[in-house]
Amino acid sequence: MRYDVLIIGGGPAGNYLAGLLAGKVDVAVVEKKGSFGGKACTGVIGAQNYERLGLPEEAVLNELRGAVFYSRIQSFEIARRGSQAYLVDRKTLEKSLAERAVKKGADYFMATTFKGFKNGKAILQHLKDRFEVEAEVYIGADGVSSTVAKAMGAKSKAEFLSGYEVEVVGHFKKDFVEVWVNKEVTPDFFAWLVPVSESLARVGTFGDMDSLNRFLRIRMLSPTSVLEFKAGSVGLGWRKPWVRGNVALLGDAALQIKPTTAGGIVFGAICARELAKAILSGNLQSYEKACSWVKRQISFGMRFRKLFLSMSQEDIERIFEVLSSEDVRAIIEAQADFDDHLRTAKAILKRPRVLSKLIRISPAIVRALL
Template identity: 65%
Template sequence: MKYDYDVAIIGGGPVGSYLANLLARNFDVAVIEAGNSFGEKACTGIIGKESYDDLKLPKKAILNELRGAVFYSKIQSFEIKRNSPQAYLVDRKALEKILAEKAIKKGAEYFMGTRFMGFKNGRAVLQRFNQQFDVEAQFYVGADGIRSRVAQEMGAKTKAEFLSGYEVEVVGEFERQDFVEVWVNKELNEEFFFWVAPVNESLARVGTFGSLDSLFKFLKMRMLKAGNIVEFRAGSVGFGWRKPWIKGNAALVGDAALQIKPTTAGGIAYGMFCAHALAYSLINGRPSEYEKLCRDIKKQISFGMRVRKMFLGLTQEQIEKIFEVLGSREAVELIERTADFDDHVKTVKAIIRSPRLLARLLKISPMLLRHLV
């Protein structure tokens, strides 16, 4: 039987276009993208340097290099710094466009401004403005984000925790432009931390997940003026599982499969690593191996969910005590030695292997160990 395409990828976000690049030399690939242009999604654009380099993402999309973080609670702070960049802050629009251009050069065909509506008789029904048409592919991939229509059509189920995220780009003074700020203050926001990620010395992306009100309270506390906001965006993330990731001749990847870090809400790198697993399994003619090949990411997600559960159960008083431990010289040195932006299991393992730090953490709450081990 002759199909229109070997693989149709629904969603030309970062993960869909990354996958298109991996597949386009082996297959006839179509990318169906509902948006009329790229980079429309709310996203701070922080990606771990090691992952960015491993994934061979374009240097041209990098706006800033981050080599450390300052953690603030309500009453104290500590910082973790390295001599070299640990993460990049990227221009999402540039990243997506460069990936799409590269995929097209390798042979992928893009359908911009075209929405996937559902499957009918094995064909993907698409809508572009008021025109409906369909295409048939041997294999379909849902890279269509958190509210994935493909996942719905596949009958994938989820009990994940979904959160709204709000982010602004604000003008201010950010002298330490190579440090991201992480603020943990449950009195302002019980559900998540706040971040301040400098784009340069006078512009930063500031955001949180939870309520818009808490973001504005934070801006005030951080002495950033609401009147200095030059861009505002909102979006969603989901922490948990959406299953299955593959069924028959369709698979989910990226946010559509909730391949998102529950500790930081970062999803670009995890989605792309899983895109590698999917591409490998398709190229080798064994798509059913896709999920198994994602086992490292699954391990990180399930660990991240335990950390998230622990975070939700902590009071601000307990957070202050944890800051005292993590801000100690011993802990800072250990974190600076072991921290890996995308592998939190590694850092936490190192901390709980230190008998002194473990004993101090257990004193705060024995529950910590239950969640982390």
């Protein structure tokens, strides 16, 4: 069997790329699972990019227009008029993208695992059958523990975190997300609560299961009201290179993830667009450079992450005091971008009064954010 492009991994990134290439080149997707969905992922995606990227409407479960931020002793609310983010159903998202790709001419091999490369060909396994597929270009869109990345010799300089998430019954404000930054409860990351409806929410954090249990307790959510539990992992930082010879990495396989929130679907789709252009122009090597916006966001996110890890809860309380002031909230409400956190930070730091308050807390904050 021979294809122009063989995509390994039928997650959001691989399926989105397949849809961009199908009909223009011969493309196939290999997915090790027998069906889509099931990955631990809250499914929050910035509304503007969701539409800009043409992601499927039918996957949207809920529209979110604001957030309430909680520290140990304070809270403030950011409310905006329109929808800022969507909560999506992962299975529908992946399946709709795959359906689009198949309709345009892509071939799918489900329940088929990529085992490695041999003599320039991909070795695949479906149940007990092993077979080979040859392609001009191979794409590793096979997630954070990418086998393709290992096979091409890519190296990681990243922080790998386990994530735990539950779907729980309770009473929630349907269009508001909750973000809890309290190192005494969840020391490694913030905890989130994203409503699916007024009576169901996805709640999670990164670190360990004890952190999530502590959070459920202080949020007064009962472990016996949990209807779904998922665990997964993310890698925050760099895995390089993204291209070697005729093999390229995409999505979580390339760690194209926002280190501030661990959201990866939008960055994966943005990079898929650049990768499709590079493949169609016959210049695969141009892909990495074309993803410079995403790379800048990752660099910023890593500085932010380092800062978060170095801060005490007292520092966080002092930052909350600044962020909850009326003028800063007004800037965030007017200018915050769900995916462009660098732009949001710059907008906040442009105000001399805010800048001097943050410098007083620690000059490292300003250095990290700019």
